[in-house]
Amino acid sequence: MSRRAGVPLVINDRIDIALATDADGVHVGQSDMPVSIARKLLGPDKIIGVSAKTPEQAKKAAEEGADYLGSGAVYPTKTKVVTINLGIDGLVKVCQSSSLPVVAIGGISTENLAEVMSTGLPSGVAIVSAVFDQPDVADATRKLRTALETYRRGEKSGGIRVDDGKAS
Numbered sequence: 677m678s679r680r681a682g683v684p685l686v687i688n689d690r691i692d693i694a695l696a697t698d699a700d701g702v703h704v705g706q707s708d709m710p711v712s713i714a715r716k717l718l719g720p721d722k723i724i725g726v727s728a729k730t731p732e733q734a735k736k737a738a739e740e741g742a743d744y745l746g747s748g749a750v751y752p753t754k755t756k757v758v759t760i761n762l763g764i765d766g767l768v769k770v771c772q773s774s775s776l777p778v779v780a781i782g783g784i785s786t787e788n789l790a791e792v793m794s795t796g797l798p799s800g801v802a803i804v805s806a807v808f809d810q811p812d813v814a815d816a817t818r819k820l821r822t823a824l825e826t827y828r829r830g831e832k833s834g835g836i837r838v839d840d841g842k843a844s
């Protein structure tokens with residue numbers, strides 16, 4: 677279904693499920709299967725994402741062959757109880773330390789999406805509660821998508837000035 681919609685399906689942690697379902701890739705954390713083994717199991721064409729909270733973790737993931745990084749928690753989140761709040765500063769440090777695309781995660785919603793994207797650094801955002809804790813999941817998704825697209829259009833046309841990590 678996600679393939680029909682043109683959306684890659686990346687399975688969190690479970691390489692066995694990624695293999696069994698011929699998913700597009702897997703996302704692993706620092707205490708999950710090492711990237712090198714995931715790559716051997718999945719082959720060269722699948723997507724491997726790695727959670728990185730520090731520049732050191734980001735560099736290591738890149739050296740090991742990750743395709744993208746997930747970095748957070750950018751803001752406080754109730755979805756994942758045990759994490760570290762990196763804030764925008766921590767996210768920026770990870771992004772600046774790597775040429776890999778970075779997906780920002782943790783507490784992201786329509787209210788703070790522009791702040792995250794206005795750093796000009798992450799390639800995208802990963803969101804749980806701002807979609808799934810909403811009364812109308814489809815409507816919440818549309819609003820987030822519109823906010824992201826509006827931001828990206830403004831960025832392309834030079835309509836949003838990025839200064840000190842703040843959009844204006």
Ligand SMILES: Cc1ncc(COP(=O)(O)OP(=O)(O)O)c(N)n1
Nearest residue numbers: 688703704705706727746779781802
């Ligand atoms: C983009 C992105 N970032 C992080 C995760 C994984 O979250 P989680 O499994 O809770 O944490 P780690 O064990 O990887 O630190 C994800 N799926 N996507």
Ligand SMILES: Cc1nc(C(=O)O)sc1CCOP(=O)(O)O
Nearest residue numbers: 748749753755759782783804805
């Ligand atoms: C899955 C996950 N990983 C995180 C990390 O910090 O690595 S935060 C998080 C939960 C994201 O959910 P929400 O959008 O509801 O905050």
